Amino acid sequence: MGRSREFNKEHVIHKAMLVFWEKGYEATSIPDLLKAMELSRSSLYETFVDKETLYVEAMQYYKKLRQKKRNLLVNASSAKVGIRQYFDEHITSAFDENLPKGCFITNASLGLDSPDEQLRKLIRDSFEELEQAFDELLSKGQRTGEIDSKKDIKVLSHLLLNLNHSINVVSKVKSDKKMVYDMMNTVIEML
Numbered sequence: 001m002g003r004s005r006e007f008n009k010e011h012v013i014h015k016a017m018l019v020f021w022e023k024g025y026e027a028t029s030i031p032d033l034l035k036a037m038e039l040s041r042s043s044l045y046e047t048f049v050d051k052e053t054l055y056v057e058a059m060q061y062y063k064k065l066r067q068k069k070r071n072l073l074v075n076a077s078s079a080k081v082g083i084r085q086y087f088d089e090h091i092t093s094a095f096d097e098n099l100p101k102g103c104f105i106t107n108a109s110l111g112l113d114s115p116d117e118q119l120r121k122l123i124r125d126s127f128e129e130l131e132q133a134f135d136e137l138l139s140k141g142q143r144t145g146e147i148d149s150k151k152d153i154k155v156l157s158h159l160l161l162n163l164n165h166s167i168n169v170v171s172k173v174k175s176d177k178k179m180v181y182d183m184m185n186t187v188i189e190m191l
Contacts, residue, residue, distance in 0.1 A: 009047065010061070012037040017058035021107060022100035025055050052116060059122055062104045069093070073133040079141025080188055083134070083160065087184045090164060094171040095180075106168035127161065134160040138191070147191055156191060163187055 015036045020028050030051060034041060048054040069089050076082020094102060105126045108119075135157040141147035147156075167180055 007039065007043070012039060012047075013054075013057055013061045016054055017062055017104060018100060020055055020058050021062075021104040024107060025051075028055075052119070056119060056122060059104065059108060059119070063122075063126055066105075070130065070133055073137045076137055078144070079137050079146050080191060082137050083191070084184075084188055087163070087167075087188075091167060091171075091177060091180055091184065094167050095175070095177050101172040103165070103168040106165045109165070110169070127165075130164060131157050131161040141191070151191070159187065 015038075016033055019032050019036045023032065028051070030041070030044070033039075033051070033054065034044060037044065039047075044054070048057065069086060072085045072089060073082050076085065093099065100107075105123060109123050109127070135153055138147055138151075138153045138156050138160075142149050142151070142153065147153075163184070167184075170180065
């Protein structure tokens with residue numbers, strides 16, 4: 001009879017997520033993960049099979065954590081309010097000194113040389129889900145008259161998706177949050 005696991009799986013996935021987020025998949029070693037997760041090699045492999053499986057689980061965990069932020073779009077009282085609330089939260093997170101810079105999904109997409117289709121699909125789905133949430137909120141804004149009916153919602157949704165991911169990239173190299181807020185305000189005024 002094998003030993004039962006003596007750790008909280010979600011807790012160790014959170015620790016692994018932070019390592020992958022900071023270093024990226026390729027630069028993260030098994031010893032890095034073992035140290036951060038405070039697991040033995042056998043526990044890591046018995047629970048997660050391999051590094052790639054752990055990476056996918058960490059990414060799925062991250063997406064689950066970010067659902068609260070996406071819900072700001074889904075439950076918004078108006079299009080512009082929802083977009084402002086979303087980006088306020090997003091900018092705060094992107095510049096949070098207690099987290100690795102940027103966004104785990106954005107960072108993963110920048111280093112997306114993996115032939116693993118499951119990983120590529122996870123990243124692609126994340127992008128598409130966010131763009132769809134922007135699209136639905138902007139469409140709602142057009143129906144209520146808040147957003148000009150002549151505006152191309154598909155283009156605006158794609159613009160907001162790009163704004164989202166560009167903030168993640170810029171936050172890794174520049175610390176001027178005011179400029180990012182000014183950019184966000186300009187984009188919201190364009191809507």
